[in-house]
Amino acid sequence: MSQDNNSEDRIDVDIRLEDSEAPKSQDEPVRKEVSTFRLVATLAVAGTLAGLLIVLVNLHTKPIIDKYKAEQLKLAVYEVLPGVERYDTWYLVDDKLSMTLPAGAKESDYKRLYVGHDSSGATRGVAISRGESGFQDVIMVIFGYEPANGKLTGMKILDSKETPGLGDKIYKDPAFVGQFFEGPETPLVGVKIGAGKGQPNEIDTITGATISSKAVIGIINHAVAEWKPILDKGIPEAPADTAPGEAAK
Numbered sequence: 001m002s003q004d005n006n007s008e009d010r011i012d013v014d015i016r017l018e019d020s021e022a023p024k025s026q027d028e029p030v031r032k033e034v035s036t037f038r039l040v041a042t043l044a045v046a047g048t049l050a051g052l053l054i055v056l057v058n059l060h061t062k063p064i065i066d067k068y069k070a071e072q073l074k075l076a077v078y079e080v081l082p083g084v085e086r087y088d089t090w091y092l093v094d095d096k097l098s099m100t101l102p103a104g105a106k107e108s109d110y111k112r113l114y115v116g117h118d119s120s121g122a123t124r125g126v127a128i129s130r131g132e133s134g135f136q137d138v139i140m141v142i143f144g145y146e147p148a149n150g151k152l153t154g155m156k157i158l159d160s161k162e163t164p165g166l167g168d169k170i171y172k173d174p175a176f177v178g179q180f181f182e183g184p185e186t187p188l189v190g191v192k193i194g195a196g197k198g199q200p201n202e203i204d205t206i207t208g209a210t211i212s213s214k215a216v217i218g219i220i221n222h223a224v225a226e227w228k229p230i231l232d233k234g235i236p237e238a239p240a241d242t243a244p245g246e247a248a249k
Helices: 002-021 036-080 174-181 210-231
Strands: 086-093 096-098 112-117 123-133 138-146 151-159 189-191 202-204
Touching (some): 151 210
Antiparallel strands (some): 086 096, 112 123
16 A cells, blocks of 8 residues: 555645746747848848938938039138139149139149239239148138239138137138238248248247148148249230139129
8 A cells, every 4th residue: 555655645746847847938929030141132122221311311412512612712812812703614634724624623632823803903822722731621722812922812721620729710810811921932831839030931839739730831832832923924814705703703
């Protein structure tokens, strides 16, 4: 009798152990395999839509931005050429000045010169733009220049990302900017404030922004060196059938 009871107890224990060790698959969440192709396709579609959106935004905003830049350039030409009533745009084509571009040519591929005229039509200097690296990024400068005597008539920063509070003084510091409107001779020489010798080509650099201010000086010197051989040949007369250039408003 006792043997039978022991056998039943063992069977009961085995049953309980089996019950406790049985997997509870019905309580676990079912994991779904994600197709690699589906994931890649989703990312490709999302990327295409994002790219299309960027293109559409650019197509809408580019004409607006270009128009704004053209207007700012026009204002800058009159600022660096005081007394000018209108100006003509000339292009450097095969080392010669031309008011027209070759057929099918892109305007952005050619260097430009802006020739200013007073109310009588006499030439009152030229405006030249050029960009080179500064301390942070490219600095775009436009300046007025008198080919006859090699003097400057003004300077304006068209674009700059120089350090706020330091490098941005190249266009925010009136003392620095004002020097370029006082007729300094070229080539310019940058000197520390108080260290100059009173030479007509000296420009005081900005304390704390020496690299940025010297970059502006270098840009102007490089532009003058590039354009001087062209300008020494003289500026051609505009063809009789050429429409008047941009007039001051």
